[in-house]
Amino acid sequence: MISFLQLFINDRAGPDGGDGGNGGHVIFEVSQDIKDLSHVKPVEAAESGEKGSNKDCCGRNADHTVIKVPVGTIVRQVNGTIVADLNAEGMMFIAARGGAGGRGNAFFKSDTQQSPHICEYGALGEKFQYVLELRSMAHVGLIGLPNAGKSTLLRAISRAKPKVASYPFTTLRPYIGMIEYDDYEQIAVADLPGLVEDAHKNHGLGIQFLKHAERCAALLFILDISLDEPWRDLETLRYEISQFSQNLIERPGIIIANKIDLPDTEENLRILKEKVSLPVIPISAKKGNNVSILLREVRILYDKQLNNSKADLEKSL
Secondary structure: OOOEEOOOOOOOOEEOOOOOOOOOOEEEEEOOOOOOOOOOOOOOOOOOOOOOEOOOEOOOOOOOEEEEEOOOEEEEEOOOOEEEEEOOOOOEEEEEOOOOOOOOHHHHOOOOOOOOOOOOOOOOOOOOOEEEEEOOOOOEEEEEOOOOOHHHHHHHHOOOOOOOOOOOOOOOOOEEEEEEOOOOOEEEEEEOOOOOOOHHHOOOOHHHHHHHHOOOOEEEEEEEOOOOOHHHHHHHHHHHHHHHOHHHHOOOEEEEEEOOOOOOOHHHHHHHHHHOOOOEEEOEOOOOEOHHHHHHHHHHHHHHHHHHHHHHHHHHO
8 A cells, every 4th residue: 555644743754555465375175074076166266465554554364265175186287287196184285376465655665765655566366277186095996897796895895885786887986985804994995987898998987987096005806707708807907907007007906706606607717716816716795705705815915015115115214
């Protein structure tokens, strides 16, 4: 503000224009209470700071606009570059900084300039465009073709309730289930929509959800062992994942041979074990056969990856 103080005893008391307040920032903050991004507006803006006033009164700084986002939110620039990976409770990312407040004419007073008739405009705040992406936070990813029994298995090992039906693509979005062990350890398992051949060419639904598996420390490949040549289904799954991410296909994993309760599955199971190098666990997700063995192997795999992560962290330190 440009202002000059006038007193009854001194009508030329000098400049007294105060500074303007700073603009607020736009901040993304991770919260466990938020589960999706539906509340985020297409345009989010913070308020401007208040103007300065006379008697050397500075304007109030604007409050920051804090937008709560779920755990696992990825912030990308429009060109696809990742600028923030918000994967822990309480993490913050300043999406746009507010401009600094301008100076009033009292700031420009000097020995040679006793009555400055100038002030300073506040700086413009930042303006950016981002793409927000939500990735599931799961320790283990459940990968399989449609109708392999992924949703049935997730229902059997957790309290998650994904849709189960006899037609393909009943799972249209990822589901997260928690496996609870006797020592209170919890392992999150993500049930991803089924992959199909040429999924990397945008066939089917699964490839667009494989980004949710990128955080998983291990992969569980579930096969319908009652089908003809189920090992070919495994080749299809691994190929489609490799086309999506070479790092993802290198994660440790377990092969789950599902539906062993159906007749004539013994021969397929024997051939499958001969053709693959990963451990194979035959189960029946519908009837619960060998599910306890699977849970034990998942825990062993989880503990091994956890110990490896701790060792890598110690080496980096």
